[in-house]
Amino acid sequence: MVPEISQLPRLSDQLEEAKRKAAYRAIDENIDFENHKIIGIGSGSTVVYVAERLGQYLKDEKYASKVSQFICIPTGFQSKKLILDNGLQLSNMELYSQLDIAFDGADEVDYNLQLIKGGGGCLFQEKLVSSNAKKFIIVADYRKKSPKYLGTNWVQGVPIEVVPSAYVSVCKDLENKLGAKKAVLRECKGGKAGPVVTDNNNFIIDADFGTIEDPKQLHKDIKLLVGVIETGLFIDNAAKVYFGNEDGSVELV
Ligand code: 5RP
Numbered sequence: 001m002v003p004e005i006s007q008l009p010r011l012s013d014q015l016e017e018a019k020r021k022a023a024y025r026a027i028d029e030n031i032d033f034e035n036h037k038i039i040g041i042g043s044g045s046t047v048v049y050v051a052e053r054l055g056q057y058l059k060d061e062k063y064a065s066k067v068s069q070f071i072c073i074p075t076g077f078q079s080k081k082l083i084l085d086n087g088l089q090l091s092n093m094e095l096y097s098q099l100d101i102a103f104d105g106a107d108e109v110d111y112n113l114q115l116i117k118g119g120g121g122c123l124f125q126e127k128l129v130s131s132n133a134k135k136f137i138i139v140a141d142y143r144k145k146s147p148k149y150l151g152t153n154w155v156q157g158v159p160i161e162v163v164p165s166a167y168v169s170v171c172k173d174l175e176n177k178l179g180a181k182k183a184v185l186r187e188c189k190g191g192k193a194g195p196v197v198t199d200n201n202n203f204i205i206d207a208d209f210g211t212i213e214d215p216k217q218l219h220k221d222i223k224l225l226v227g228v229i230e231t232g233l234f235i236d237n238a239a240k241v242y243f244g245n246e247d248g249s250v251e252l253v
Contacts, residue, residue, distance in 0.1 A: 002053075002060045018141040018244030023049030025250045026103060026139045026242040031057075033066040038096045040129040041072050041079045041088075042104025043122040046139045046244075048082060050103045055086030071096055075104065075129050076122035076199045093128060102133035107232070108154035109138065109241050110146050113253065114215045118159030118232030121186070121198050127230050130237050138241040145243055145253075150212040150233070157182070157206035158222070159232035166227020167195075167203045173225045174207045178218070183207040202229055 005024050011017040023046055031039075031054075041051055058067040071091045074080040083090045104126055108116040115138065117123050130136040146152040157180070162170045167185050174183035186196040186204040195203050212218055212233075219233040243251045 002056045002063070014246060015141055015143075017248060018246065019046040019139070020049040020052075020244070021248065021250050022046065022141065022242040022244035023103070023139040024053045025252075026050065026137050026240075027053040027057075030101060030103075030135065030137050030240075032100075033063055036100040037069065038071050038073060038099045040099045040102025040104070040133050040136075041074055041083055042102065042126055042129070043076045043079050043120045044105035046105040046141065047079065047103060050139060051079075051082040051086045051088065054088055058087055073099060073102075073129055075125040076120075078120070078122070093132070097132055099129065099133035101135045101137065102130050103137050103139060104130060106138050106140050106144055106234075106238075106241070107156075108146050108150050108152070109140060109144055109238070109243075109253070110150045110215070111148045113238045113241060114150060114236070115234035115238055116150050116154050116158060116232050117234050118161070118204065119154070119156070121159070121196055121204050123159055123232045124161045124198065124200055124202070124230040127234065130234065135239045136237050138238045139244075140241060141244045142246050150215050151210055155208070157184075157208035158212075158218070159186070160205045160207055160222060161198055161200070161202045161229040162205055163227045163229065164195075164201075164203050167205060170225050170227045171205055174205065174222070177225075178209075178221050180207040180209050200229070
């Protein structure tokens with residue numbers, strides 16, 4: 001039996017609890033067991049619970065025959081593993097380029113449901129999957145909701161995936177032409193040397209623009225720079241956002 005959200009055992013960590021509740025509710029309210037077939041699974045720590053919830057449905061005899069036919073499309077190495085670890089069917093965008101629905105996390109969400117994503121470096125595949133899904137659902141904890149504009153909570157800057165040989169020129173253009181306060185190449189943490197390399201063998205630049213009042217225009221301007229593959233500004237593609245709150249409630253925006 002799939003457990004009721006209200007009957008879940010409490011997780012000791014309030015943040016994990018918020019992520020789990022948001023993800024479980026997003027699945028419960030948005031999966032159409034009769035009509036959905038191709039499902040996008042995003043990246044990050046909140047999406048872990050999206051895959052976990054689908055895995056619970058898979059083990060429930062009432063839903064198992066439907067869920068075992070779901071085809072899950074990952075947005076990177078981590079989500080590939082999540083799909084497999086939860087016993088779900090893994091495929092790819094080459095075989096299934098039209099998705100019924102996709103679920104993903106976010107680094108920041110503004111008042112207009114515009115997003116910053118790419119904190120985990122998977123932004124290109126996340127955008128490819130989400131922009132080819134009929135419905136894109138975001139799951140996030142309470143820290144991700146910005147009071148109004150992007151760049152308020154997520155101060156690390158806009159993640160931008162670039163061709164490796166272009167990172168110096170793109171950093172300069174971001175600062176000199178587009179007004180970034182600072183644009184830096186993302187480096188590996190934890191004693192590993194060198195730049196972060198994406199699943200597509202590219203680099204990531206984090207560009208600090210302060211608060212972003214017009215993310216649509218900024219996204220367009222960045223995309224025009226030679227060497228830019230994709231930006232972490234996700235414009236007009238999130239249908240709904242589920243925020244897990246500190247008090248254990250879930251807010252749907
Ligand atoms: C990875 C992403 C993630 O979805 C984003 O960083 C949110 O992650 P988390 O759920 O761990 O807060 O965009 O590129």
